[in-house]
Amino acid sequence: MTPDTLPPPLGEQDAESPLRPEIDPQDERAAVDPSLFEPPAGAPPFERTVLTTSLHAAVAAESRVNRWTRWNGFTVAAWLTDLGDEYRALRGAATLADISPLIKYRIAGRDALAFLDRLVTGEVAPLAVDRAMHVLFCEEQGLVLGDGLLFRLGDEEYRLVTEETHLAWLMDSAIGFRVRVEDVGDTLAAMSLQGPLAAFHLSRAGLAGIERLQPMAGCWAALAGIPVYVSRTGMSGDLGYEIWVDPEEALYVWRHLMQAGAGFGLYPSGVGLRELARLEAGLPRAGRDYLGAFAAIDPVHARTPFELGAERQVALVKPHFNGRAALVRLAAAAPPRRLARLVVDGLEPARFVSVLADGRPVGIVTTTGFSPALGCNLALATLDTGALTARLTVDAEIRDELAVRRVVLPARLVDEPFWAPARRHAVPAPLTA
Amino acid sequence: MERHDAIVIGAGLNGLTAAATLARAGLGVLVLDRNAAPGGLSASHEIAPGFRLPRYLLGAGGLPARLVADLDLARHGLRFVRAEGGVTLFPDGRHHAGYRDGAVHRREIARFSRRDADAWTRYRRDMLRAARLLRPRLETAAELPVTRGFKALKARLGLADGLAAMEAGRLRDTLDLWTLSAAEFLDTYFESDIVKVHLAAAAMMGGTLGPLSPGSAGRLLTPWLATGGDAAGGAPDILLPHGGSAALTATLVAVIEAHGGRLRMEAEVTDVAMKDRKARGVILANGEEIAAGAVLSGLDLKRSFLSLFQWKDLPQGLVGRVGRFRMKGATAKINLALDGTPEFPALPEGCPALAGGLRLAGSMDGMQRAFDDWRAHMPPRDPLIEVLIPSLSDATIAPAGCHVLSALVQYVPQTLHDGAWTAERRDALGDLVVARLEAASPGLAGRIVARDVVLAADLENEIGLTAGDIAHGEATLDQMFVNRPLPGTGGYDTPVRNFYVCSPSAHPGPLMPGQAGANAAARVLALHRKRG
Numbered sequence: 001m002t003p004d005t006l007p008p009p010l011g012e013q014d015a016e017s018p019l020r021p022e023i024d025p026q027d028e029r030a031a032v033d034p035s036l037f038e039p040p041a042g043a044p045p046f047e048r049t050v051l052t053t054s055l056h057a058a059v060a061a062e063s064r065v066n067r068w069t070r071w072n073g074f075t076v077a078a079w080l081t082d083l084g085d086e087y088r089a090l091r092g093a094a095t096l097a098d099i100s101p102l103i104k105y106r107i108a109g110r111d112a113l114a115f116l117d118r119l120v121t122g123e124v125a126p127l128a129v130d131r132a133m134h135v136l137f138c139e140e141q142g143l144v145l146g147d148g149l150l151f152r153l154g155d156e157e158y159r160l161v162t163e164e165t166h167l168a169w170l171m172d173s174a175i176g177f178r179v180r181v182e183d184v185g186d187t188l189a190a191m192s193l194q195g196p197l198a199a200f201h202l203s204r205a206g207l208a209g210i211e212r213l214q215p216m217a218g219c220w221a222a223l224a225g226i227p228v229y230v231s232r233t234g235m236s237g238d239l240g241y242e243i244w245v246d247p248e249e250a251l252y253v254w255r256h257l258m259q260a261g262a263g264f265g266l267y268p269s270g271v272g273l274r275e276l277a278r279l280e281a282g283l284p285r286a287g288r289d290y291l292g293a294f295a296a297i298d299p300v301h302a303r304t305p306f307e308l309g310a311e312r313q314v315a316l317v318k319p320h321f322n323g324r325a326a327l328v329r330l331a332a333a334a335p336p337r338r339l340a341r342l343v344v345d346g347l348e349p350a351r352f353v354s355v356l357a358d359g360r361p362v363g364i365v366t367t368t369g370f371s372p373a374l375g376c377n378l379a380l381a382t383l384d385t386g387a388l389t390a391r392l393t394v395d396a397e398i399r400d401e402l403a404v405r406r407v408v409l410p411a412r413l414v415d416e417p418f419w420a421p422a423r424r425h426a427v428p429a430p431l432t433a
Numbered sequence: 434m435e436r437h438d439a440i441v442i443g444a445g446l447n448g449l450t451a452a453a454t455l456a457r458a459g460l461g462v463l464v465l466d467r468n469a470a471p472g473g474l475s476a477s478h479e480i481a482p483g484f485r486l487p488r489y490l491l492g493a494g495g496l497p498a499r500l501v502a503d504l505d506l507a508r509h510g511l512r513f514v515r516a517e518g519g520v521t522l523f524p525d526g527r528h529h530a531g532y533r534d535g536a537v538h539r540r541e542i543a544r545f546s547r548r549d550a551d552a553w554t555r556y557r558r559d560m561l562r563a564a565r566l567l568r569p570r571l572e573t574a575a576e577l578p579v580t581r582g583f584k585a586l587k588a589r590l591g592l593a594d595g596l597a598a599m600e601a602g603r604l605r606d607t608l609d610l611w612t613l614s615a616a617e618f619l620d621t622y623f624e625s626d627i628v629k630v631h632l633a634a635a636a637m638m639g640g641t642l643g644p645l646s647p648g649s650a651g652r653l654l655t656p657w658l659a660t661g662g663d664a665a666g667g668a669p670d671i672l673l674p675h676g677g678s679a680a681l682t683a684t685l686v687a688v689i690e691a692h693g694g695r696l697r698m699e700a701e702v703t704d705v706a707m708k709d710r711k712a713r714g715v716i717l718a719n720g721e722e723i724a725a726g727a728v729l730s731g732l733d734l735k736r737s738f739l740s741l742f743q744w745k746d747l748p749q750g751l752v753g754r755v756g757r758f759r760m761k762g763a764t765a766k767i768n769l770a771l772d773g774t775p776e777f778p779a780l781p782e783g784c785p786a787l788a789g790g791l792r793l794a795g796s797m798d799g800m801q802r803a804f805d806d807w808r809a810h811m812p813p814r815d816p817l818i819e820v821l822i823p824s825l826s827d828a829t830i831a832p833a834g835c836h837v838l839s840a841l842v843q844y845v846p847q848t849l850h851d852g853a854w855t856a857e858r859r860d861a862l863g864d865l866v867v868a869r870l871e872a873a874s875p876g877l878a879g880r881i882v883a884r885d886v887v888l889a890a891d892l893e894n895e896i897g898l899t900a901g902d903i904a905h906g907e908a909t910l911d912q913m914f915v916n917r918p919l920p921g922t923g924g925y926d927t928p929v930r931n932f933y934v935c936s937p938s939a940h941p942g943p944l945m946p947g948q949a950g951a952n953a954a955a956r957v958l959a960l961h962r963k964r965g
Contacts, residue, residue: 044781045540046532073536165539168552183547294555297562 050075053100054189054247058254062268069271072164074101077270086269087372090236090277091419092433093265094195096257097274099242100250103148103165104188108157109179116150116158118321119173121305121314127152132216132233135160136305136313137169138323142330143293143302145169146286147310149233151218159184159244163286169294173322189250193257194240194277196421197265199429202230202241205260210241211428224256232429235274237281237419239429279369279378282341282417284308289339289366289380306335307382337363337382341414342392344377346407350396355381355411362387365394371418378418379411388413437463439957440715440725441935442702442741445473446678447950448731449685451935453504454954456694460961463723464689465715467701471686473731474896474903475678481883483832484770487678488885489892490903491766491821491839496681497659497945498672499572504688504951511684512675514826518656518668519789521631522873526779529631530786535666546625556622557666563610564657570914571658571941574924574952611651611910614643616797618650626796634794638819638843639943641763641907643804644797648909658945671789677823677830705741705932712932715741727931727957731950734758734906734918734938735899738927748928754919758938759912762847762889762901763807767866769838770831770883775822775874791820793869803844810850812858817843818869835882840866847889847900859886905937908944917942925953933957 051074053059059077067078076098079086089095107116116124120135127133132151136144148162160170170181193201202210207221207230218231226249234240245253258266278285286292296302305314305327314327342365344350349370355363363383371378383392392411397404423430441452444466456462470476478488501507518531529545532538543550609618615636619629632653633644642649656669674681686696704716705728714724730737738747738755780787794800794817803816819841824831831837845862848854863886871878889901898905906912911920917940924940925933935953937943 044530044784045537045544046530046785047781047783051540070536073540165551165554167548167550168555171548292554294558297558297565 053098054250055098055100055191055254058251058258059098059268059270062258067270067272071271072101072103076101079270079272080268083272083276084372086267086273087276089265089267090195090269090273091238091373092196093267094193094197094201094261095267095269095273096254096261097192097194097269097271098190098254099192099274100185100189100247102185102190103162104184104190105160105162105167105170106157106182106184107160107170107179108154108182109177110156111177111179112156112158115174115177115179117318119170120150121310121321121323121327123315123318124150129154130218131214132218132231134313136308136310137166138305138327139169139293140323140326141293142304142323142326143296143299144286144290144305144308145292145294147308151231153229161190164292164295166292187247188244189247190242190244191250191254191257192234192236192240192242192274194234194236194238196239196423196430196433198238198240200431201257201261201264201266203431204264205257211431213241213429214427215425223253226253228253235281235283236277237283237417237424238277238421239423239426275367276369276371277419279367279380280371280374280417280419282380282414284339284380285367290382303337303339303382304330304335306330307337308339334385336385338385338388340381340383340388341418342379342381342394343374343412343414343418344379344394344396344409345412346377346396346398346409347375348398350377350394350398350407350409352377352379352394352396352409354395355383355387356393356395356408357387357390359393362390362392374418377409434714434722434724436714436724437461438725438961439463439727439729440465440723441729441731442466442715442737443473443731443936444468444471444682444686444696444698445731445936446475446681446685446947447936447953448473448729449682449689450500450504450947450950451729451731451954451957452694452950453685453688453692454951455957456689456692457504458954458958459692460958462689462694463725464694464696465700465702465717465723466696466698467718468896469698471696471698472678472682474892474898475682477677477679477830480768480837480885481770484835484837484883485679485830486768486823486837486839488768489766489887489896491678491823491841496672496674496947497572500945500947500951501672504685506681506684506688509684509687509691511680514673514675514788516671516673516788517786518670519635519792520780520784520786521627521634521792521794522777522779523627523630524795524872527627528780529627530784531631531635531668531789532786533665533667533670538667542625542628545627546623549623549625549628552622552624559606559622560654560657563607563654566607567654567944568658571945571948572952574940574956609650610654612648613650614645614647615649615653616644616801618653630794630797630800631792633797634792634800634817635790637800637804637817638792638841639764639903641761641902641904642909643801643844645801646804651910652908655944673788676827702741704743705929707742707746707929710746711930725931726961727933729933729935729953729957731936732897733760733899733902733936734934735760736897737934737936737938740897742929746929751928758918759907759909760900760902760905761907762892762903763844764901764903765842765845765862765889766887767840767842767863768885768887769840769867769870769881771836771838771877771880772882773834773876773880774836775838775870775877775880777874779873788826791873793818793820793873807844807846810846810848812849813842813845813862813865816845816866818866819843820870820873838870838877840870842866845888847893854888854890859888862886862888904943906942908942913942913944914940925949925956 062080064081069078120137135150136147151159199211213232229244290303291301293302354361365379365381367380393408396409438460441448441464452462452464474490475487477485520530522528539550615633636652701718702715705712706714712728716722821839824836892898892901918938935950939949
């Protein structure tokens with residue numbers, strides 16, 4: 001039973017709170033009896049092909065094009081109106097997206113710090129309460145199992161947010177530590193408010209002073225009278241916040257933000273925009289740009305942190321952590337492959353897979369997209385290190401009515417993220433675009 | 434005298450596959466079989482008026498996808514269905530199913546353990562890694578480590594290179610699969626007993642090892658070897674011929690005949706005709722002699738040598754070595770004709786995984802106790818049972834509204850420690866299995882129209898499979914790969930020139946159905962071209 005289909009408790013409906021707009025979740029459903037779509041309790045997995053997040057009712061009500069996709073088994077919107085409109089909103093104002101399918105673990109206990117310090121490659125000890133850091137964790141060969149955001153919520157309480165599940169590895173690694181690892185995916189909803197006006201929208205929704213929140217910091221706050229945890233994090237490469245909330249109340253928070261943002265350019269968006277924004281921000285994603293070491297059938301598709309360009313997140317000075325011995329050895333030599341950001345010029349979206357240097361394949365493209373703002377094709381690719389200085393081209397296919405034109409397009413390596421405005425680090429965050 | 438390029442003895446799956454491969458390459462092929470209809474172990478029988486099913490063997494295992502393409506079976510009318518991975522039903526009413534879709538399969542595991550749902554990622558990786566390493570070695574003859582020659586050396590260097598490139602952890606994982614027991618191997622991945630028993634029960638069917646026997650982990654790999662659908666992320670699915678093994682047999686016969694090959698049924702081969710210590714043809718029961726450039730035997734190893742040859746014609750020592758080849762019957766089959774649809778109230782309605790078979794299993798220890806009973810030649814007390822109801826997907830094999838049910842019973846000894854399989858004991862086994870089925874499907878016992886208990890001894894007596902071993906020889910490492918059929922032979926050539934074994938007694942044994950036949954035919958073709 002997903003919380004989004006539960007009617008709100010009676011007491012809440014009757015409460016005349018000025019902070020909480022009166023929402024009947026049945027309104028979000030375009031007058032279709034939800035029980036038609038709700039599988040009976042304990043339905044076998046094969047029947048339940050549509051698994052929804054707690055924000056599904058609100059997102060579905062915003063969908064104009066009925067485009068859905070799957071993310072970690074959940075049905076989520078690919079886009080809601082038009083990818084171009086959503087993109088303009090993201091880069092010009094702000095967008096709100098459901099990111100609940102992310103995997104969330106609560107790690108708490110007396111040894112939580114010691115456990116995490118051994119688990120991840122970076123330095124966890126300096127992480128202060130209400131701060132977040134990007135972490136990688138490796139198996140004993142130094143291959144990356146996954147990456148994610150680690151939040152410190154209390155002295156002995158952390159939250160790890162990842163793209164893919166890692167419960168078995170976390171639990172196996174926790175043996176001997178007085179620490180509790182819980183999958184809190186079902187009890188924690190999340191939405192992402194990104195864009196230059198993100199701080200403005202939060203502040204308009206009632207979070208006065210949110211602009212003083214540091215990047216990679218979080219705080220407890222109340223939105224529409226509902227306790228939420230707001231963190232200044234996100235995958236857009238721009239100013240943005242993520243809001244973590246109880247799934248039972250996520251709908252109210254979503255509605256409150258959308259109502260407060262109405263008339264100020266706040267758009268709801270789907271995962272299609274998240275992928276495009278992530279590409280512009282140059283952020284690789286597990287399962288797409290690299291495979292976790294446990295998922296890669298051919299180990300050639302797993303990566304070391306160095307191949308992902310994450311040297312700064314590997315603290316070899318730490319005396320002991322998973323994969324350290326292998327990483328020390330790997331750090332001595334240049335990695336054979338490297339994740340790189342490519343710009344492929346051309347004013348129309350092109351399809352390409354392999355990257356060539358002097359006609360010789362030197363790498364593969366894992367994520368591509370056409371950036372409307374930059375007017376070019378962007379890509380994340382894994383290239384042989386030796387080819388990083390060569391003149392690169394891609395064999396692109398461009399659809400031309402029924403025909404496919406094959407063209408060789410020059411590709412340029414870019415060191416910096418494609419989209420990285422200064423405001424993403426600005427404190428106080430700008431309240432105007 | 435009638436003469437053919439090649440004669441295949443036995444029209445079973447491997448014999449027909451070998452004949453089809455040879456016929457497609459342009460050789461004149463004759464298939465001889467003593468039965469009235471082709472199919473061998475998987476030939477259809479009428480167990481009651483209007484109820485037809487393969488009486489001896491009805492496995493859920495499918496054909497390797499590559500074989501299907503190589504023999505162009507689709508063009509000759511065969512259609513396939515992909516069946517999902519099977520269900521295990523536990524005595525307490527819980528069930529665990531295997532689904533093709535990764536997200537669905539993980540959700541299924543998460544019903545028992547969230548941790549294990551995540552651990553599936555690593556289990557799947559290791560199974561697919563091992564399968565990818567092994568598959569090319571199963572699709573060709575196993576190389577003898579002492580074979581000389583440039584090609585053999587190159588292939589061996591390739592493998593050595595592959596092994597050397599593997600870091601120690603991966604090499605250990607590869608070795609674990611062939612040395613550990615299934616239970617120990619699964620312990621390194623999963624915590625839930627339900628998840629482990631589900632995987633182990635499927636793997637133990639048809640074999641002669643228990644889930645706690647060393648080396649039984651290798652059997653876990655079997656379903657992964659045939660899979661082509663690696664991408665879906667869930668349990669491997671099974672490529673099944675539409676219409677069952679009868680349709681597969683008919684298509685293979687059509688391929689053989691379309692390419693000029695012939696089948697002669699009710700033609701029992703009693704001897705391989707010899708000249709100068711080489712096979713030059715076969716002699717039928719009626720005394721007729723047919724000459725051939727090559728004789729391929731689809732019979733098991735023991736029957737091939739010990740019954741088709743004058744022992745004095747065989748090289749010194751061979752009779753003893755063949756005699757020591759371990760063949761043990763461990764399965765019985767109960768065929769039931771039902772006048773209604775069996776229902777399994779503990780299973781969700783419409784579960785797609787049911788097509789991959791329903792296994793009735795309890796615990797790892799319970800399975801091992803059943804194995805121990807088998808080893809002690811005790812009548813089974815709590816055997817492992819696999820139920821298939823082929824009429825659910827093929828309405829033509831039973832009267833309208835009726836069904837045929839096949840229960841493969843694992844760990845049934847071929848001989849008992851205290852006497853023979855008397856009619857009473859046969860009935861007692863039937864009653865035991867029906868009682869187990871009744872517990873899973875209340876009302877089933879009342880719907881039985883006919884019951885047919887097939888023991889290992891029946892397989893030996895009726896179709897000549899030594900010891901009734903459906904694996905054609907125990908599939909342990911000492912009898913696999915280069916050691917199959919005999920230690921250090923590893924190919925399809927035998928000590929008798931022009932005589933080849935193309936049954937699962939040869940490499941790769943029961944790991945890939947039909948592959949032994951295809952490999953043996955490839956060997957015969959290579960020699961045929963070389964000799965002109």
